[in-house]
Amino acid sequence: MIHLYHFWSSTCSRKVRICLAEKGIEWSSHHVDIVEKRENTEEWYVDINPKGVVPTLVYNDQIIIESNIIIEFLNELVNEPELMPKDPYGRAQVRLWLDRSENTVHKNINILSWNRRHMKRMAHFSHQEHLGILENFPDPDKRFAMVKRLKNGVTEEDEKNAITILTSFMDELDKALSKNVWVVGDNFTLADIAIAPFIERFEANKLNMLIDFQKWGNIGRWWLELQSRSSYKIAYSFKKPASQ
Numbered sequence: 001m002i003h004l005y006h007f008w009s010s011t012c013s014r015k016v017r018i019c020l021a022e023k024g025i026e027w028s029s030h031h032v033d034i035v036e037k038r039e040n041t042e043e044w045y046v047d048i049n050p051k052g053v054v055p056t057l058v059y060n061d062q063i064i065i066e067s068n069i070i071i072e073f074l075n076e077l078v079n080e081p082e083l084m085p086k087d088p089y090g091r092a093q094v095r096l097w098l099d100r101s102e103n104t105v106h107k108n109i110n111i112l113s114w115n116r117r118h119m120k121r122m123a124h125f126s127h128q129e130h131l132g133i134l135e136n137f138p139d140p141d142k143r144f145a146m147v148k149r150l151k152n153g154v155t156e157e158d159e160k161n162a163i164t165i166l167t168s169f170m171d172e173l174d175k176a177l178s179k180n181v182w183v184v185g186d187n188f189t190l191a192d193i194a195i196a197p198f199i200e201r202f203e204a205n206k207l208n209m210l211i212d213f214q215k216w217g218n219i220g221r222w223w224l225e226l227q228s229r230s231s232y233k234i235a236y237s238f239k240k241p242a243s244q
Helices: 011-023 043-048 067-077 088-121 127-135 140-152 156-179 190-204 217-227 230-236
Strands: 002-006 027-031 056-059 062-065
Touching: 002 011, 011 067, 011 088, 011 190, 011 230, 043 056, 056 067, 062 067, 067 088, 067 190, 088 156, 088 190, 127 140, 156 217, 190 217, 217 230
Parallel strands: 002 027
Antiparallel strands: 002 056, 056 062
């Protein structure tokens, strides 16, 4: 049995839920409140995910962390539908887009989300309470970045740089989609799954400069097609549990 520890609106959790739906895998939900209750920093959760982030997947008592690794695991766990190309070059291209989705897109959308999203949803904490939470965050890299961001803020220059980097990413994505139906070739792959939640996050944060589908028409065509897939609809149908 698959057990997924996830947060309802987390981009990385949504990525894994899309993959689970694509593969038709049944799973047991364990919602981890990373905002109000900060359950991801509690000892029981850090025991299974030392980084204190979501999602975490547990399969037959085997723990898998990091969303891109989880979706590769799921693809190998269940043969059909295959979500990786058959040829080595194609698989390498998918992994390149997985890397970009995490180290370029996720990194920079976090910068742009700080003022628009993070600070608003943490408003029920005082500054000192917020600082205390971040100073005790399990993962040292994330802890350092978030504490620094809370103390110094996200400047206009920081945001401009993030937008420049993400604009370049969108240029590359549109170029790839000018040649292919999906991000890597004519078949839907893990690359499409990995990128999709971040396009939705651009929309949710009203980052209009990053969702200009007149400029990036190939992405616009791809995005409409992707949102029509049942796996996307299933993944996004998971809402915040009423008890939380």
